[in-house]
Amino acid sequence: xxxxxxxxxxxxxxxxxxxxxxxxxxxxxxxxxxxxxxxxxxxxxxxxxxxxxxxxxxxxxxxxxxxxxxxxxxxxxxxxxxxxxxxxxxxxxxxxxxxxxxxxxxxxxxxxxxxxxxxxxxxxxxxxxxxxxxxxxxxxxxxxxxxxxxxxxxxxxxxxxxxxxxxxxxxxxxxxxxxxxxxxxxxxxxxxxxxxxxxxxxxxxxxxxxxxxxxxxxxxxxxxxxxxxxxxxxxxxxxxxxxxxxxxxxxxxxxxxxxxxxxxxxxxxxxxxxxxxxxxxxxxxxxxxxxxxxxxxxxxxxxxxxxxxxxxxxxxxxxxxxxxxxxxxxxxxxxxxxxxxxxxxxxxxxxxxxxxxxxxxxxx
Amino acid sequence: xxxxxxxxxxxxxxxxxxxxxxxxxxxxxxxxxxxxxxxxxxxxxxxxxxxxxxxxxxxxxxxxxxxxxxxxxxxxxxxxxxxxxxxxxxxxxxxxxxxxxxxxxxxxxxxxxxxxxxxxxxxxxxxxxxxxxxxxxxxxxxxxxxxxxxxxxxxxxxxxxxxxxxxxxxxxxxxxxxxxxxxxxxxxxxxxxxxxxxxxxxxxxxxxxxxxxxxxxxxxxxxxxxxxxxxxxxxxxxxxxxxxxxxxxxxxxxxxxxxxxxxxxxxxxxxxxxxxxxxxxxxxxxxxxxxxxxxxxxxxxxx
Numbered sequence: 001x002x003x004x005x006x007x008x009x010x011x012x013x014x015x016x017x018x019x020x021x022x023x024x025x026x027x028x029x030x031x032x033x034x035x036x037x038x039x040x041x042x043x044x045x046x047x048x049x050x051x052x053x054x055x056x057x058x059x060x061x062x063x064x065x066x067x068x069x070x071x072x073x074x075x076x077x078x079x080x081x082x083x084x085x086x087x088x089x090x091x092x093x094x095x096x097x098x099x100x101x102x103x104x105x106x107x108x109x110x111x112x113x114x115x116x117x118x119x120x121x122x123x124x125x126x127x128x129x130x131x132x133x134x135x136x137x138x139x140x141x142x143x144x145x146x147x148x149x150x151x152x153x154x155x156x157x158x159x160x161x162x163x164x165x166x167x168x169x170x171x172x173x174x175x176x177x178x179x180x181x182x183x184x185x186x187x188x189x190x191x192x193x194x195x196x197x198x199x200x201x202x203x204x205x206x207x208x209x210x211x212x213x214x215x216x217x218x219x220x221x222x223x224x225x226x227x228x229x230x231x232x233x234x235x236x237x238x239x240x241x242x243x244x245x246x247x248x249x250x251x252x253x254x255x256x257x258x259x260x261x262x263x264x265x266x267x268x269x270x271x272x273x274x275x276x277x278x279x280x281x282x283x284x285x286x287x288x289x290x291x292x293x294x295x296x297x298x299x300x301x302x303x304x305x306x307x308x309x310x311x312x313x314x315x316x317x318x319x320x321x322x323x324x325x326x327x328x329x330x331x332x333x334x335x336x337x338x339x340x341x342x343x344x345x346x347x348x349x350x351x352x353x354x355x356x357x358x359x360x361x362x363x364x
Numbered sequence: 365x366x367x368x369x370x371x372x373x374x375x376x377x378x379x380x381x382x383x384x385x386x387x388x389x390x391x392x393x394x395x396x397x398x399x400x401x402x403x404x405x406x407x408x409x410x411x412x413x414x415x416x417x418x419x420x421x422x423x424x425x426x427x428x429x430x431x432x433x434x435x436x437x438x439x440x441x442x443x444x445x446x447x448x449x450x451x452x453x454x455x456x457x458x459x460x461x462x463x464x465x466x467x468x469x470x471x472x473x474x475x476x477x478x479x480x481x482x483x484x485x486x487x488x489x490x491x492x493x494x495x496x497x498x499x500x501x502x503x504x505x506x507x508x509x510x511x512x513x514x515x516x517x518x519x520x521x522x523x524x525x526x527x528x529x530x531x532x533x534x535x536x537x538x539x540x541x542x543x544x545x546x547x548x549x550x551x552x553x554x555x556x557x558x559x560x561x562x563x564x565x566x567x568x569x570x571x572x573x574x575x576x577x578x579x580x581x582x583x584x585x586x587x588x589x590x591x592x593x594x595x596x597x598x599x600x601x602x603x604x605x606x607x608x609x610x611x612x613x614x615x616x617x618x619x620x621x622x623x624x625x626x627x628x629x630x631x632x633x634x635x636x637x638x639x640x641x642x643x644x645x646x647x648x649x650x651x652x653x654x655x656x657x658x659x660x661x662x663x664x665x666x667x
Contacts (some may be wrong), residue, residue, distance in 0.1 A: 019494055047548070049561075050559075068594065071567075072508075073562060073563070077563065079563045084556075085556030086560075087535075087560070087574070087578075088579070089578040098574070099565050102564060102565045102570055102574075130661075274664060
């Protein structure tokens with residue numbers, strides 16, 4: 001129930017800066033996911049919002065109030081930790097009610113709010129257990145319950161699902177999404193898993209080396225990555241990236257294969273320019289087996305190294321100009337290793353990046 | 365022969381393999397224990413060996429019941445235990461919390477902290493005897509130089525002050541045991557619950573009271589168990605500093621037992637006292653272990 005604003009926020013340990021002055025505006029009730037590889041500064045940023053790390057420079061405001069020098073307890077936020085961080089010596093009930101009790105709420109209010117949170121998260125039968133007696137998923141739910149009982153201004157999630165197995169992670173992901181719908185609130189969520197980012201976020205913040213590379217809705221980040229890093233990080237399997245040179249109006253790959261320059265980008269390239277062609281596996285498919293075959297396209301021959309049939313689709317591993325390329329075949333057709341396939345590359349959904357800076361030519 | 369055993373008598377093999385261990389236990393533990401229990405039921409005197417054959421049942425124990433000196437030592441030992449253990453706990457906890465805050469020089473300080481444990485208790489006793497000496501001791505010297513008093517305080521002669529001095533020596537020597545064990549607990553403590561509590565609205569004191577302290581309880585009880593056994597058998601420091609005096613006012617169980625057994629040569633009576641004091645130690649151990657088990661029950665969920 002609050003907006004959070006970061007202005008030129010810097011974090012350094014000694015002389016080593018780990019977060020280099022980031023700006024971010026998070027709207028009321030927005031679900032923002034900070035995503036990036038480990039060491040990119042996303043957890044540090046979250047911990048600065050929580051008040052668990054000092055801010056070296058810049059300012060953080062929650063609900064318009066400057067919180068730089070406020071201890072965590074005065075920020076009215078709650079946080080869900082990766083290792084659950086439950087209080088091992090307290091029952092589930094006491095874990096849930098602890099924050100309220102510390103805040104001096106009356107016993108009846110505590111009981112009422114605990115019952116409400118337990119109901120939302122399906123913990124009602126577990127209230128008298130100790131954390132040691134719960135499964136991983138249950139502990140995670142208690143951690144979330146502890147966050148919601150206090151009706152905070154904002155929820156902070158620090159990689160909450162990374163300790164769970166794949167199946168449970170899927171379930172809990174859905175529960176977090178439901179929770180956001182039930183308990184309208186601002187959420188800042190940190191993860192290194194791009195699937196969590198895509199599925200949960202209203203807006204994704206892609207971070208790298210203490211900088212923000214791109215902020216946008218999942219579809220913006222997926223369809224218009226600003227650079228090769230975002231292109232490779234968001235989307236699974238990752239986008240194919242092929243070095244190419246502009247030659248006679250076409251893109252020449254390292255082995256001499258040529259591919260047409262997408263029409264919309266022709267005005268932006270010049271002869272001899274070194275580029276990286278980015279195409280998602282979904283956009284390279286054998287003719288007649290593509291997902292979306294409309295729009296501008298070009299043809300390329302691929303020799304199948306390995307094929308992974310997944311039922312209605314198969315993932316094809318091949319090589320193009322000495323680089324591994326992944327393509328996708330949609331349809332119930334088996335592909336044998338060594339088979340030669342004529343594939344269509346969708347140019348309308350392909351990207352061109354500058355080979356030197358990695359910037360998308362279309363990024364402003 | 366070994367082969368024959370292996371083939372035909374596999375059922376006996378475990379027993380044969382255990383025999384050496386049982387033999388050692390029998391001669392080193394069981395027999396001396398039984399013998400001392402027997403002597404506690406005789407009027408055994410070291411200088412008259414024939415008294416070993418006179419069985420008097422529980423008479424030594426019945427006599428203890430009316431022995432005022434014994435009960436004075438008994439209660440004084442419990443008081444000594446209570447004061448020394450609590451002082452060491454509080455000081456050790458404080459030191460551990462402070463050292464845990466250090467980011468630089470922690471290892472060095474941890475080593476330095478162990479120094480008092482490296483000295484023989486006898487020598488610690490001698491050292492404190494000098495420190496508290498009313499004529500040449502540094503304590504009186506310091507107090508007089510600072511102008512806090514102009515008389516020589518009889519630290520080891522006044523009954524109350526003597527007890528206090530002994531406790532100071534004991535605390536100086538052993539606080540580091542608490543500090544080390546509690547520091548180990550603090551270092552093993554997961555950081556997440558503390559941070560969760562801060563976000564949940566706790567100030568520093570509340571974090572300590574509701575999160576850190578419950579986590580440390582098992583470590584506190586382990587330290588208490590070890591130290592209660594240690595302090596209950598205190599002998600060397602007391603013997604060196606006051607010899608149980610003045611007029612028996614610092615007499616603890618073991619100084620009394622040693623006096624009765626060796627100085628007065630009444631070994632039967634001394635053994636009866638020793639059994640009672642052993643029961644006291646067992647009672648403390650059981651008490652702290654119960655607490656320890658209860659505190660450990662939930663620690664499986666710390667991670």
